[in-house]
Amino acid sequence: MGNIQYFIDGFKRFQRQLYGDNERLAAKLAKGQSPKTLVISCSDSRVDPALLTGCAPGDLFSVRNIANLVPPYEPDNAYHGVSAALEYAVCYLQVNDIIVLGHSGCGGIEGLLSAADGEMVGEFVGRWVDIAAVARERAIARVAAGHEDSLSCICEQEAILTSLTNLQTFPWLQQRLQKGTLALHGWYFVIETGQLFSYQASRDCFEILVDSLSS
Numbered sequence: 001m002g003n004i005q006y007f008i009d010g011f012k013r014f015q016r017q018l019y020g021d022n023e024r025l026a027a028k029l030a031k032g033q034s035p036k037t038l039v040i041s042c043s044d045s046r047v048d049p050a051l052l053t054g055c056a057p058g059d060l061f062s063v064r065n066i067a068n069l070v071p072p073y074e075p076d077n078a079y080h081g082v083s084a085a086l087e088y089a090v091c092y093l094q095v096n097d098i099i100v101l102g103h104s105g106c107g108g109i110e111g112l113l114s115a116a117d118g119e120m121v122g123e124f125v126g127r128w129v130d131i132a133a134v135a136r137e138r139a140i141a142r143v144a145a146g147h148e149d150s151l152s153c154i155c156e157q158e159a160i161l162t163s164l165t166n167l168q169t170f171p172w173l174q175q176r177l178q179k180g181t182l183a184l185h186g187w188y189f190v191i192e193t194g195q196l197f198s199y200q201a202s203r204d205c206f207e208i209l210v211d212s213l214s215s
């Protein structure tokens with residue numbers, strides 16, 4: 001059983017809030033969902049996007065996977081969970097914003113970096129994080145060029161950019177970008193400090209979006 005009672009108690013609190021204090025929201029949600037934002041974030045237990053952004057049920061359509069990665073557009077009849085969620089969010093829900101949310105201390109990126117030493121992690125994880133192989137190469141090159149941040153930090157940020165680049169290979173997504181009805185965002189959450197960074201394409205760097213409380 002482990003600590004499963006902890007989750008049952010948590011569900012009871014959620015139930016009281018939504019079906020006791022906030023019945024109007026529950027009635028609205030029962031009619032369907034119309035979130036205007038898709039977030040693609042890591043499966044990491046410390047980086048729950050709805051908790052981090054203070055969202056209510058119905059606010060966020062979300063995809064979570066190891067290292068918040070988006071594969072490139074590959075209409076090859078294989079099973080594509082991320083691409084299916086993306087298609088649903090963009091073509092049916094017609095979201096206006098897509099946030100790729102990465103974070104510090106990402107185990108998936110650590111696996112990707114260790115694969116550079118010839119070690120493939122697990123039966124599925126290594127193949128999955130290999131989507132960001134280009135991010136690893138770019139991060140290694142930037143550290144060699146004297147960038148002061150750690151290799152893992154740079155690689156975590158580069159992997160966000162890989163996902164943003166791959167998003168743009170989906171033709172129906174690209175169409176909405178060109179029409180101006182969709183915007184992409186790259187966010188990086190630093191667990192140690194609580195800071196949130198955002199990618200600024202014009203300056204090709206991550207800049208502080210929300211600083212730590214002590215700053």
Ligand SMILES: [Zn+2]
Binds near residue numbers: 043068105109
């Ligand atoms: Zn992660």
